[in-house]
Amino acid sequence: MLIDWFTVGAQALNFLILVWLLKRFLYRPILGAIDAREKRIAAELADADARKAEAEREREEFRRKNEQFDQQRTDRMKMAIIEVGVERQRLLDEARKAADGMRAKRQEALLSEAHNLNQAISRQAQQEVFSVARMALKDLAAANVDERISEVFIDRLLEMDSGSKERLGKALETTPDPALVRSAFDLPAEHRAAIEKALHDIFSIDVRVRFVVAPELVGGIELIANGQKLAWSIADYLTSLESQVDGLLAERGEVKTQTTLKHGSTSIAKTEGLNPKITEPSKLDRKGE
Protein backbone atom coordinates (compact mmCIF):
# COMPACT_ATOMS: atom_id res chain seq x y z
CA MET A 1 0.00 0.00 0.00
CA LEU A 2 1.45 3.32 -1.08
CA ILE A 3 -0.60 5.37 1.33
CA ASP A 4 0.02 5.00 5.05
CA TRP A 5 -2.85 6.74 6.76
CA PHE A 6 -0.95 7.35 9.97
CA THR A 7 1.79 9.04 7.98
CA VAL A 8 -0.84 11.04 6.13
CA GLY A 9 -2.25 12.31 9.39
CA ALA A 10 1.18 12.95 10.84
CA GLN A 11 2.28 14.81 7.73
CA ALA A 12 -0.89 16.88 7.70
CA LEU A 13 -0.25 17.79 11.33
CA ASN A 14 3.40 18.46 10.56
CA PHE A 15 2.43 20.69 7.72
CA LEU A 16 0.00 22.68 9.83
CA ILE A 17 2.66 23.07 12.52
CA LEU A 18 5.07 24.25 9.84
CA VAL A 19 2.50 26.74 8.62
CA TRP A 20 2.20 28.15 12.11
CA LEU A 21 5.97 28.19 12.62
CA LEU A 22 6.66 29.97 9.36
CA LYS A 23 3.85 32.42 9.95
CA ARG A 24 5.31 33.17 13.36
CA PHE A 25 9.00 33.26 12.45
CA LEU A 26 9.11 34.08 8.76
CA TYR A 27 6.21 35.85 7.13
CA ARG A 28 5.15 38.11 9.95
CA PRO A 29 8.62 39.49 10.78
CA ILE A 30 9.71 39.75 7.18
CA LEU A 31 6.51 41.43 6.02
CA GLY A 32 6.61 43.65 9.10
CA ALA A 33 10.16 44.70 8.26
CA ILE A 34 9.17 45.36 4.66
CA ASP A 35 6.17 47.38 5.79
CA ALA A 36 8.28 49.38 8.22
CA ARG A 37 10.84 50.05 5.52
CA GLU A 38 8.19 51.00 3.03
CA LYS A 39 6.61 53.29 5.57
CA ARG A 40 9.99 54.78 6.32
CA ILE A 41 10.78 55.22 2.63
CA ALA A 42 7.35 56.73 2.05
CA ALA A 43 7.93 59.09 4.96
CA GLU A 44 11.34 59.97 3.63
CA LEU A 45 9.92 60.50 0.16
CA ALA A 46 7.14 62.61 1.58
CA ASP A 47 9.70 64.51 3.59
CA ALA A 48 11.87 64.88 0.52
CA ASP A 49 8.86 66.04 -1.46
CA ALA A 50 7.99 68.50 1.26
CA ARG A 51 11.56 69.70 1.37
CA LYS A 52 11.66 69.91 -2.38
CA ALA A 53 8.43 71.87 -2.38
CA GLU A 54 9.82 74.06 0.37
CA ALA A 55 13.08 74.49 -1.53
CA GLU A 56 11.14 75.25 -4.67
CA ARG A 57 9.07 77.77 -2.79
CA GLU A 58 12.14 79.31 -1.22
CA ARG A 59 13.90 79.33 -4.55
CA GLU A 60 10.92 81.09 -6.07
CA GLU A 61 10.83 83.48 -3.17
CA PHE A 62 14.54 84.09 -3.47
CA ARG A 63 14.25 84.64 -7.20
CA ARG A 64 11.39 87.04 -6.68
CA LYS A 65 13.31 88.90 -4.00
CA ASN A 66 16.39 88.95 -6.16
CA GLU A 67 14.43 90.42 -9.03
CA GLN A 68 12.84 92.89 -6.68
CA PHE A 69 16.23 93.75 -5.27
CA ASP A 70 17.68 94.19 -8.75
CA GLN A 71 14.76 96.37 -9.71
CA GLN A 72 15.13 98.42 -6.55
CA ARG A 73 18.84 98.72 -7.09
CA THR A 74 18.32 99.87 -10.65
CA ASP A 75 15.65 102.34 -9.57
CA ARG A 76 17.78 103.62 -6.74
CA MET A 77 20.77 103.86 -8.98
CA LYS A 78 18.77 105.86 -11.50
CA MET A 79 17.38 108.02 -8.73
CA ALA A 80 20.83 108.44 -7.24
CA ILE A 81 22.27 109.42 -10.61
CA ILE A 82 19.51 111.96 -11.06
CA GLU A 83 19.97 113.26 -7.51
CA VAL A 84 23.71 113.40 -7.95
CA GLY A 85 23.25 115.27 -11.20
CA VAL A 86 20.88 117.72 -9.57
CA GLU A 87 23.14 118.06 -6.54
CA ARG A 88 26.17 118.49 -8.78
CA GLN A 89 24.40 121.17 -10.75
CA ARG A 90 23.31 122.84 -7.54
CA LEU A 91 26.80 122.72 -6.09
CA LEU A 92 28.27 123.95 -9.34
CA ASP A 93 25.76 126.78 -9.43
CA GLU A 94 26.48 127.57 -5.82
CA ALA A 95 30.20 127.42 -6.37
CA ARG A 96 29.88 129.51 -9.51
CA LYS A 97 27.72 132.00 -7.68
CA ALA A 98 30.12 132.06 -4.77
CA ALA A 99 33.05 132.42 -7.15
CA ASP A 100 31.26 135.17 -9.02
CA GLY A 101 30.45 136.87 -5.75
CA MET A 102 34.00 136.54 -4.53
CA ARG A 103 35.34 137.69 -7.86
CA ALA A 104 32.99 140.66 -7.83
CA LYS A 105 33.95 141.49 -4.24
CA ARG A 106 37.59 141.06 -5.01
CA GLN A 107 37.26 143.18 -8.11
CA GLU A 108 35.38 145.75 -6.15
CA ALA A 109 37.98 145.68 -3.41
CA LEU A 110 40.73 145.92 -5.95
CA LEU A 111 39.01 148.76 -7.69
CA SER A 112 38.35 150.49 -4.42
CA GLU A 113 41.94 149.94 -3.35
CA ALA A 114 43.20 151.14 -6.66
CA HIS A 115 40.92 154.13 -6.46
CA ASN A 116 42.05 154.97 -2.93
CA LEU A 117 45.63 154.49 -3.93
CA ASN A 118 45.14 156.69 -6.93
CA GLN A 119 43.53 159.33 -4.80
CA ALA A 120 46.29 159.07 -2.25
CA ILE A 121 48.89 159.29 -4.96
CA SER A 122 47.25 162.21 -6.66
CA ARG A 123 46.78 164.01 -3.37
CA GLN A 124 50.34 163.34 -2.47
CA ALA A 125 51.49 164.36 -5.93
CA GLN A 126 49.39 167.49 -5.82
CA GLN A 127 50.78 168.37 -2.46
CA GLU A 128 54.29 167.65 -3.62
CA VAL A 129 53.81 169.61 -6.83
CA PHE A 130 52.19 172.41 -4.95
CA SER A 131 54.93 172.43 -2.40
CA VAL A 132 57.58 172.39 -5.14
CA ALA A 133 55.76 175.08 -7.04
CA ARG A 134 55.40 177.18 -3.94
CA MET A 135 59.00 176.79 -3.07
CA ALA A 136 59.99 177.63 -6.64
CA LEU A 137 57.72 180.64 -6.71
CA LYS A 138 59.02 181.75 -3.38
CA ASP A 139 62.60 181.39 -4.49
CA LEU A 140 62.09 182.94 -7.90
CA ALA A 141 59.68 185.80 -7.20
CA ALA A 142 60.08 186.18 -3.54
CA ALA A 143 56.37 186.04 -3.33
CA ASN A 144 54.12 183.82 -1.45
CA VAL A 145 52.33 181.23 -3.55
CA ASP A 146 49.08 181.97 -1.75
CA GLU A 147 49.51 185.56 -2.63
CA ARG A 148 50.30 184.65 -6.20
CA ILE A 149 47.27 182.40 -6.33
CA SER A 150 45.06 185.22 -5.15
CA GLU A 151 46.63 187.43 -7.77
CA VAL A 152 46.14 184.87 -10.50
CA PHE A 153 42.53 184.45 -9.40
CA ILE A 154 41.97 188.19 -9.54
CA ASP A 155 43.64 188.24 -12.97
CA ARG A 156 41.29 185.54 -14.15
CA LEU A 157 38.36 187.55 -12.86
CA LEU A 158 39.52 190.48 -14.77
CA GLU A 159 40.30 188.56 -17.92
CA MET A 160 36.96 186.86 -18.09
CA ASP A 161 35.21 187.04 -21.42
CA SER A 162 32.11 189.17 -21.60
CA GLY A 163 29.67 186.26 -21.67
CA SER A 164 31.08 184.69 -18.56
CA LYS A 165 31.25 188.05 -16.86
CA GLU A 166 27.63 188.74 -17.65
CA ARG A 167 26.46 185.33 -16.35
CA LEU A 168 28.49 185.67 -13.19
CA GLY A 169 27.36 189.23 -12.65
CA LYS A 170 23.74 188.23 -12.96
CA ALA A 171 24.28 185.43 -10.54
CA LEU A 172 25.92 187.70 -8.02
CA GLU A 173 23.08 190.15 -8.33
CA THR A 174 20.29 187.67 -7.95
CA THR A 175 21.77 185.48 -5.21
CA PRO A 176 20.14 186.02 -1.81
CA ASP A 177 23.11 184.50 -0.02
CA PRO A 178 26.57 185.95 0.03
CA ALA A 179 28.93 184.71 -2.71
CA LEU A 180 31.12 181.90 -1.56
CA VAL A 181 34.88 182.05 -2.05
CA ARG A 182 36.53 178.72 -1.29
CA SER A 183 40.29 178.47 -1.01
CA ALA A 184 42.75 175.76 -0.10
CA PHE A 185 44.36 178.01 2.45
CA ASP A 186 43.17 180.69 4.78
CA LEU A 187 43.31 183.93 2.78
CA PRO A 188 44.93 186.88 4.53
CA ALA A 189 42.79 189.96 5.09
CA GLU A 190 44.46 192.02 2.32
CA HIS A 191 43.83 189.22 -0.19
CA ARG A 192 40.24 189.06 0.87
CA ALA A 193 39.91 192.82 0.49
CA ALA A 194 41.62 192.65 -2.91
CA ILE A 195 39.18 189.98 -4.10
CA GLU A 196 36.20 191.95 -2.78
CA LYS A 197 37.51 195.05 -4.41
CA ALA A 198 38.10 193.31 -7.71
CA LEU A 199 34.55 191.95 -7.65
CA HIS A 200 33.22 195.38 -6.87
CA ASP A 201 35.25 196.87 -9.70
CA ILE A 202 34.29 194.29 -12.27
CA PHE A 203 30.59 193.97 -11.56
CA SER A 204 30.03 197.46 -10.12
CA ILE A 205 27.91 196.13 -7.29
CA ASP A 206 28.40 195.51 -3.61
CA VAL A 207 29.15 191.88 -3.41
CA ARG A 208 28.83 190.19 -0.07
CA VAL A 209 31.44 187.49 0.15
CA ARG A 210 31.90 184.61 2.53
CA PHE A 211 35.35 183.00 2.68
CA VAL A 212 35.65 179.26 3.36
CA VAL A 213 38.77 177.06 3.61
CA ALA A 214 38.62 173.85 1.49
CA PRO A 215 41.92 171.94 1.59
CA GLU A 216 40.79 169.56 -1.21
CA LEU A 217 41.16 172.39 -3.68
CA VAL A 218 44.96 172.08 -3.52
CA GLY A 219 46.25 175.54 -4.03
CA GLY A 220 43.25 177.06 -5.72
CA ILE A 221 40.41 179.50 -5.28
CA GLU A 222 36.89 179.35 -6.53
CA LEU A 223 33.95 181.68 -6.50
CA ILE A 224 30.46 180.25 -6.30
CA ALA A 225 27.32 182.31 -6.64
CA ASN A 226 23.82 181.12 -7.41
CA GLY A 227 24.93 178.06 -9.44
CA GLN A 228 27.76 179.87 -11.29
CA LYS A 229 31.34 179.03 -10.47
CA LEU A 230 34.64 180.60 -11.35
CA ALA A 231 37.62 178.60 -10.26
CA TRP A 232 41.31 178.31 -10.65
CA SER A 233 43.26 175.62 -9.01
CA ILE A 234 46.44 173.65 -9.34
CA ALA A 235 44.10 170.65 -8.96
CA ASP A 236 43.00 171.24 -12.54
CA TYR A 237 46.52 170.78 -13.71
CA LEU A 238 46.89 167.82 -11.42
CA THR A 239 43.67 166.30 -12.71
CA SER A 240 45.01 166.64 -16.17
CA LEU A 241 48.28 165.11 -15.01
CA GLU A 242 46.36 162.29 -13.27
CA SER A 243 44.34 161.46 -16.32
CA GLN A 244 47.49 161.39 -18.34
CA VAL A 245 49.16 159.10 -15.77
CA ASP A 246 46.03 156.88 -15.67
CA GLY A 247 46.03 156.68 -19.42
CA LEU A 248 49.66 155.74 -19.40
CA LEU A 249 49.09 153.10 -16.68
CA ALA A 250 46.09 151.62 -18.51
CA GLU A 251 48.15 151.42 -21.64
CA ARG A 252 50.94 149.60 -19.82
CA GLY A 253 48.43 147.29 -18.10
CA GLU A 254 46.95 146.26 -21.44
CA VAL A 255 50.37 145.52 -22.79
CA LYS A 256 51.12 143.41 -19.75
CA THR A 257 47.83 141.50 -20.07
CA GLN A 258 48.51 140.67 -23.68
CA THR A 259 51.95 139.38 -22.76
CA THR A 260 50.52 137.20 -20.01
CA LEU A 261 47.85 135.79 -22.30
CA LYS A 262 50.54 134.62 -24.60
CA HIS A 263 52.40 132.82 -21.82
CA GLY A 264 49.93 131.85 -19.12
CA SER A 265 46.37 130.92 -18.28
CA THR A 266 43.35 133.21 -18.50
CA SER A 267 42.81 133.44 -14.75
CA ILE A 268 46.34 134.74 -14.18
CA ALA A 269 45.98 137.17 -17.05
CA LYS A 270 42.78 138.53 -15.57
CA THR A 271 44.44 138.97 -12.22
CA GLU A 272 47.45 140.60 -13.78
CA GLY A 273 45.14 142.79 -15.80
CA LEU A 274 43.62 144.13 -12.62
CA ASN A 275 46.93 144.83 -11.02
CA PRO A 276 48.43 147.66 -13.06
CA LYS A 277 46.47 150.40 -11.29
CA ILE A 278 47.79 149.12 -8.01
CA THR A 279 51.32 148.26 -8.90
CA GLU A 280 52.12 151.13 -11.15
CA PRO A 281 51.09 153.84 -8.72
CA SER A 282 53.19 152.14 -6.06
CA LYS A 283 56.12 152.29 -8.44
CA LEU A 284 55.28 155.94 -9.06
CA ASP A 285 54.98 156.40 -5.36
CA ARG A 286 58.45 155.01 -4.87
CA LYS A 287 59.73 157.20 -7.64
CA GLY A 288 58.12 160.24 -5.98
CA GLU A 289 59.85 159.43 -2.73
Add this chain to the structure above:
Amino acid sequence: MRLSPDDMVFWQQGFFKLNGTIVFTWGLMLVLAIGAMLITRNLSTELHRSRWQNLLEIIVTGIEQQIEDVGLRPARKYIGFLGTLFLFVALASLFTIVPGYEPPTGSLSTTAALALCVWVIVPLYGIREQGLGGYLKSYLEPTAIMLPFNIISELSRTLALAVRLFGNMMSGALILAILLSVTPFIFPVVMSALGLLTGMVQAYIFSILATVYIAAATRVTGPRSEPRPVPSA
Protein backbone atom coordinates in the same frame (compact mmCIF):
# COMPACT_ATOMS: atom_id res chain seq x y z
CA MET B 1 13.95 -1.45 -3.58
CA ARG B 2 11.99 1.27 -1.74
CA LEU B 3 9.39 3.20 -3.62
CA SER B 4 8.67 5.59 -0.76
CA PRO B 5 10.45 6.79 2.39
CA ASP B 6 7.39 5.44 4.20
CA ASP B 7 9.03 2.07 3.94
CA MET B 8 12.00 3.34 5.97
CA VAL B 9 10.58 2.54 9.41
CA PHE B 10 12.67 3.54 12.42
CA TRP B 11 10.20 2.72 15.13
CA GLN B 12 6.74 1.21 15.27
CA GLN B 13 4.27 0.69 18.07
CA GLY B 14 1.03 -0.65 16.68
CA PHE B 15 -0.63 2.01 14.57
CA PHE B 16 2.01 4.56 15.45
CA LYS B 17 5.28 4.52 13.69
CA LEU B 18 8.27 6.70 12.94
CA ASN B 19 9.24 6.36 9.31
CA GLY B 20 11.63 8.20 6.99
CA THR B 21 8.88 10.49 5.70
CA ILE B 22 8.11 11.85 9.12
CA VAL B 23 11.75 12.12 10.17
CA PHE B 24 12.82 13.94 6.99
CA THR B 25 9.81 16.19 7.32
CA TRP B 26 10.84 17.08 10.85
CA GLY B 27 14.31 17.78 9.59
CA LEU B 28 12.94 20.13 6.94
CA MET B 29 10.68 21.77 9.50
CA LEU B 30 13.63 22.32 11.81
CA VAL B 31 15.76 23.79 9.03
CA LEU B 32 12.96 26.10 7.91
CA ALA B 33 11.90 27.20 11.39
CA ILE B 34 15.38 27.63 12.85
CA GLY B 35 16.66 29.30 9.69
CA ALA B 36 13.73 31.72 9.73
CA MET B 37 14.21 32.39 13.43
CA LEU B 38 17.92 33.04 13.05
CA ILE B 39 17.53 35.34 10.10
CA THR B 40 14.52 37.24 11.41
CA ARG B 41 16.08 37.65 14.86
CA ASN B 42 17.83 40.86 13.84
CA LEU B 43 15.73 42.29 11.10
CA SER B 44 16.68 45.66 9.80
CA THR B 45 14.09 48.21 8.83
CA GLU B 46 16.82 50.43 7.42
CA LEU B 47 17.72 50.56 3.76
CA HIS B 48 20.81 48.51 4.45
CA ARG B 49 20.14 44.89 5.43
CA SER B 50 21.85 41.49 5.57
CA ARG B 51 22.09 39.14 2.60
CA TRP B 52 19.97 36.50 4.33
CA GLN B 53 17.28 39.02 5.07
CA ASN B 54 17.41 40.09 1.45
CA LEU B 55 17.00 36.47 0.37
CA LEU B 56 14.00 35.92 2.63
CA GLU B 57 12.45 39.22 1.54
CA ILE B 58 12.88 38.25 -2.10
CA ILE B 59 11.26 34.85 -1.47
CA VAL B 60 8.39 36.22 0.58
CA THR B 61 7.65 39.14 -1.73
CA GLY B 62 7.97 36.81 -4.73
CA ILE B 63 5.39 34.45 -3.29
CA GLU B 64 3.17 37.39 -2.38
CA GLN B 65 3.43 38.72 -5.92
CA GLN B 66 2.56 35.31 -7.39
CA ILE B 67 -0.52 35.03 -5.22
CA GLU B 68 -1.63 38.50 -6.22
CA ASP B 69 -0.99 37.74 -9.87
CA VAL B 70 -3.37 34.80 -9.64
CA GLY B 71 -5.98 37.18 -8.29
CA LEU B 72 -6.03 36.53 -4.57
CA ARG B 73 -6.16 39.77 -2.71
CA PRO B 74 -5.00 40.60 -0.15
CA ALA B 75 -2.19 38.11 -0.62
CA ARG B 76 -1.08 38.34 3.00
CA LYS B 77 -4.20 36.57 4.12
CA TYR B 78 -3.18 33.45 2.16
CA ILE B 79 0.61 33.65 2.20
CA GLY B 80 0.88 31.60 5.41
CA PHE B 81 -0.66 28.50 3.86
CA LEU B 82 0.35 28.87 0.20
CA GLY B 83 3.85 30.13 0.93
CA THR B 84 4.52 27.26 3.33
CA LEU B 85 3.22 24.82 0.75
CA PHE B 86 5.67 26.14 -1.82
CA LEU B 87 8.61 26.39 0.55
CA PHE B 88 8.07 22.88 1.94
CA VAL B 89 7.81 21.21 -1.46
CA ALA B 90 10.68 23.24 -2.90
CA LEU B 91 12.98 22.62 0.03
CA ALA B 92 12.06 18.93 0.06
CA SER B 93 13.29 18.54 -3.51
CA LEU B 94 16.22 20.94 -3.00
CA PHE B 95 17.59 18.76 -0.22
CA THR B 96 17.90 15.81 -2.56
CA ILE B 97 21.47 16.98 -3.14
CA VAL B 98 22.21 15.83 0.41
CA PRO B 99 23.41 12.26 0.32
CA GLY B 100 21.18 9.81 2.18
CA TYR B 101 18.24 12.18 2.08
CA GLU B 102 14.95 11.14 0.58
CA PRO B 103 12.34 13.77 -0.16
CA PRO B 104 9.20 13.33 1.96
CA THR B 105 7.25 14.54 -1.07
CA GLY B 106 8.31 11.27 -2.73
CA SER B 107 5.84 9.60 -0.41
CA LEU B 108 2.21 9.45 -1.50
CA SER B 109 1.24 9.83 2.16
CA THR B 110 2.88 13.26 2.28
CA THR B 111 1.44 14.47 -1.01
CA ALA B 112 -1.92 13.09 0.00
CA ALA B 113 -1.67 14.92 3.29
CA LEU B 114 -0.82 18.16 1.48
CA ALA B 115 -3.62 17.60 -1.04
CA LEU B 116 -6.03 16.92 1.82
CA CYS B 117 -4.95 20.11 3.49
CA VAL B 118 -5.70 21.99 0.26
CA TRP B 119 -8.99 20.08 -0.07
CA VAL B 120 -9.97 21.22 3.43
CA ILE B 121 -8.66 24.78 3.28
CA VAL B 122 -10.32 25.66 -0.06
CA PRO B 123 -13.91 25.35 1.22
CA LEU B 124 -12.90 27.04 4.46
CA TYR B 125 -11.62 30.09 2.61
CA GLY B 126 -14.60 29.92 0.28
CA ILE B 127 -17.06 29.90 3.16
CA ARG B 128 -15.17 32.70 4.91
CA GLU B 129 -15.35 34.91 1.84
CA GLN B 130 -18.79 33.99 0.47
CA GLY B 131 -20.58 32.53 3.43
CA LEU B 132 -21.73 28.91 3.63
CA GLY B 133 -24.69 29.42 1.31
CA GLY B 134 -22.66 31.30 -1.22
CA TYR B 135 -19.99 28.67 -1.27
CA LEU B 136 -22.37 25.73 -1.54
CA LYS B 137 -24.24 27.57 -4.25
CA SER B 138 -21.06 27.64 -6.29
CA TYR B 139 -21.44 23.86 -6.70
CA LEU B 140 -24.67 24.51 -8.56
CA GLU B 141 -22.95 26.75 -11.08
CA PRO B 142 -23.64 27.15 -13.88
CA THR B 143 -26.67 24.81 -13.40
CA ALA B 144 -27.79 22.32 -10.76
CA ILE B 145 -27.03 19.49 -13.15
CA MET B 146 -23.39 20.30 -12.73
CA LEU B 147 -23.46 19.46 -8.97
CA PRO B 148 -22.16 15.89 -9.29
CA PHE B 149 -19.53 16.98 -11.78
CA ASN B 150 -18.42 19.76 -9.52
CA ILE B 151 -18.12 17.33 -6.61
CA ILE B 152 -16.20 14.87 -8.77
CA SER B 153 -14.00 17.70 -9.99
CA GLU B 154 -13.30 18.69 -6.40
CA LEU B 155 -12.23 15.19 -5.47
CA SER B 156 -10.36 14.41 -8.65
CA ARG B 157 -8.29 17.57 -8.56
CA THR B 158 -7.28 16.80 -5.01
CA LEU B 159 -6.28 13.34 -6.10
CA ALA B 160 -4.48 14.79 -9.13
CA LEU B 161 -2.56 17.19 -6.88
CA ALA B 162 -1.37 14.34 -4.67
CA VAL B 163 -0.54 11.92 -7.43
CA ARG B 164 1.17 14.49 -9.68
CA LEU B 165 3.58 15.58 -7.00
CA PHE B 166 4.17 12.07 -5.78
CA GLY B 167 4.70 10.76 -9.30
CA ASN B 168 7.21 13.43 -10.20
CA MET B 169 9.19 13.24 -6.99
CA MET B 170 9.08 9.45 -6.78
CA SER B 171 10.07 9.06 -10.43
CA GLY B 172 12.95 11.43 -9.98
CA ALA B 173 14.27 9.49 -7.01
CA LEU B 174 13.61 6.18 -8.76
CA ILE B 175 15.41 7.20 -11.94
CA LEU B 176 18.32 8.36 -9.87
CA ALA B 177 18.47 5.02 -8.05
CA ILE B 178 18.28 3.04 -11.30
CA LEU B 179 20.93 5.24 -12.95
CA LEU B 180 23.22 4.81 -9.97
CA SER B 181 23.06 1.06 -10.44
CA VAL B 182 23.56 1.28 -14.24
CA THR B 183 25.99 4.16 -14.72
CA PRO B 184 27.27 5.30 -11.37
CA PHE B 185 29.19 8.29 -12.79
CA ILE B 186 28.18 11.56 -14.49
CA PHE B 187 24.61 10.64 -15.43
CA PRO B 188 23.23 10.58 -11.90
CA VAL B 189 24.59 14.10 -11.42
CA VAL B 190 22.83 15.32 -14.53
CA MET B 191 19.63 13.60 -13.50
CA SER B 192 19.98 15.01 -10.02
CA ALA B 193 20.23 18.51 -11.49
CA LEU B 194 17.21 17.78 -13.63
CA GLY B 195 15.47 16.49 -10.54
CA LEU B 196 16.13 19.79 -8.79
CA LEU B 197 14.53 21.65 -11.66
CA THR B 198 11.58 19.24 -11.70
CA GLY B 199 11.20 19.67 -7.97
CA MET B 200 11.08 23.43 -8.26
CA VAL B 201 8.57 23.23 -11.09
CA GLN B 202 6.44 20.82 -9.07
CA ALA B 203 6.57 23.06 -6.03
CA TYR B 204 5.47 25.97 -8.19
CA ILE B 205 2.72 23.91 -9.84
CA PHE B 206 1.42 22.53 -6.57
CA SER B 207 1.25 25.87 -4.83
CA ILE B 208 -0.07 27.77 -7.85
CA LEU B 209 -2.82 25.17 -8.34
CA ALA B 210 -3.75 25.47 -4.68
CA THR B 211 -3.83 29.24 -5.14
CA VAL B 212 -6.06 28.92 -8.18
CA TYR B 213 -8.44 26.60 -6.29
CA ILE B 214 -8.66 28.99 -3.38
CA ALA B 215 -9.12 31.92 -5.78
CA ALA B 216 -11.93 30.06 -7.52
CA ALA B 217 -13.58 29.24 -4.23
CA THR B 218 -13.30 32.74 -2.80
CA ARG B 219 -14.44 34.50 -5.99
CA VAL B 220 -17.71 36.17 -5.13
CA THR B 221 -20.32 35.76 -7.82
CA GLY B 222 -22.77 38.45 -8.89
CA PRO B 223 -22.23 42.20 -8.84
CA ARG B 224 -19.59 41.88 -6.13
CA SER B 225 -17.39 39.92 -8.49
CA GLU B 226 -16.89 42.90 -10.77
CA PRO B 227 -13.31 43.88 -11.03
CA ARG B 228 -12.27 46.68 -8.79
CA PRO B 229 -11.51 49.89 -10.57
CA VAL B 230 -7.84 50.36 -11.03
CA PRO B 231 -6.80 53.48 -9.18
CA SER B 232 -5.56 56.03 -11.61
CA ALA B 233 -1.92 56.88 -11.35
